[in-house]
Amino acid sequence: MIPYGRQDISEEDRAAVDAVLRSDFLTQGPAVPRFEEALAARVGASHAVAVNSATSALHMAVAALGLGQGDLLWTTPITFVASANCGRYCGADVDFVDIDPETFNMCADALEAKLAIAEAAGRLPKVIVPVHMCGQSPDMIRIGALARRYGVRVVEDASHAIGADYDGKPVGDCAHSDVTVFSFHPVKIITTAEGGLATTNDPALAERMALLRSHGITRDDALMTEPSHGPWYYQQIDLGWNYRMTEMQAALGLSQLSRLDPFVARRRALADRYDNALQEMPLSIPGRDPKADSAWHLYVIRLHDKTRHRAVFERLRDAGIGVNLHYIPVHLQPYYKAFGFAEGDFPQSEDYYARAISIPLYAGLSDAMQDEVIAALTEALS
Known part of the structure; x- marks a missing residue:
């Protein structure tokens, strides 16, 4: 089976993790801050806060922005459920903005x-979470401008997009947002096994997120409500969580980060090969925004004939091609349908779901393996 995605672990990666296992710290040691500093420098952000998953990073980020009971968060239906669930964790209501059918990202026209309408109704969102679907940035220039106009905070869910560029700069520099979140799940572009990270240029926001990831506990005298009792002393000054990243994860991430550029270059080359090979097939290839240079976490095709969607998917699986579907529209999940969402609410997202198939794309995919995928797709469509 050729999977749709797969991690690439080197001997250097194994050695980095082994060095931590032989050290004095397995958690809360020097590797995590080193990883944070290196990644912040790589994307051009002032601060980075590493955590145990991108889901945790999303929750931590929106909580640090003050999202709470009675507030409203908007995201896109075509994403993993965590982009919406982070709002629910804070007690906020969640709504969605339909996608651009070419890029699969939040449509800036629909958002505007x-x-x-929301301003006229007196019900603006407090936070918008645009998703970098497949590794390509949404139209963050417009989204950021709209957010500033309406006084809305922005958290970029760039879980797919470490190594991507937008408007000539790295995704993660937070030029058009308050926070950017990355994922390091094994199928992502670099991995820490599980793990996530939030970047920001706001020092107060970085401090708040760092507090929340570790139980709301501080040893900083400047944040305490009374003088320290001694060198053992700490205070819980807020209700946080245990979202800390381990030293092993950080060491693996730091080692993987050294290969980010070749990983992304290989994914881009493979995406170009797919574009060239699939042009004459009865399907649509992913659209490309000229301002965005995708990191290509996923390569999603859309069949012209949606009545053959399941049959083509199953024929590819039967042929040993580990295709997948990213994603089922979040508003059609039973949990969200219970809030009143229904089929027909976001037609572009629903049409995407009826046609989309994620085909294999990862740095270790050889040209020969990719040719096998293309041949199987040709056969399945014939």
């Missing part, structure tokens, strides 16, 4: 129209 929905914000105008």
Whole structure:
């Protein structure tokens, strides 16, 4: 089986983790801050806060922005459920903005129209979470400008997009947002096994996120409510969580980060090969925004004939091609349908779901393996 995604672990990666296992610290040691500093420098952000998953990073980020009971968070239906669930964790309501059918990202036109309606109704969102679907940035220039106009905070869910560029700069520099979140799950572009990280240029926001990831506990005298009792002393000054990243994860991430550029270059080359090979097939290849240079976490095709969707998917699986579908529209999940969402609410997202198939794409995919995928797709469509 050729999987849709797979980690690439080197001997250097194994050695980095082994060195931590032989050290004095397995958690809360020097590796995590080193990883944070290196990744912040790589994307051009002032601060980075590493955690145990991108889901934790999303929750931590929106909580640090003050999202709470009675507030509203907007995201896109075509994403993993965590992009919406982070709002629910804070007690906020969640709504969605439909996608651009070419890029699969939050449509800036739809966002602009929905914000105008929301302002007139007196029910603007507190936070917007645009998703970098497949590794390509949304139209963050427009989204950021709209957010500033309406006084809305922005958390970029760039779980797919470490190594991507937008408007000539690395995704993660937070030029158009308050926070950017990355994922390091094994199928992502670099991995820490599980893990996530949030970048920001706001020092107060970085401090708040760092507090929340570790139980709301501080040893900083400046943050305490009374003088320290001694060198053992700490205070819990807020209700946080244990979202800390381990030293082993950080060491693996730091080692993987050294290969980010070749990983992304290989993914881009493979995406170009797919573009060239699939042009004459009865399907649509992913659209490319000229301002965005995708990191290509996923390569999603859309069949012209949606009546053959399941049959083509199953024929590919039967042929040993580990295709997948990213994603089922979040508003059609039973949990969200219970809030009143229904089929027909976001037609572009629903049409995408009826046609989309994620085909294999990862740095270790050889040209020969990719040719096998293309041949199987040709056969399945014939």
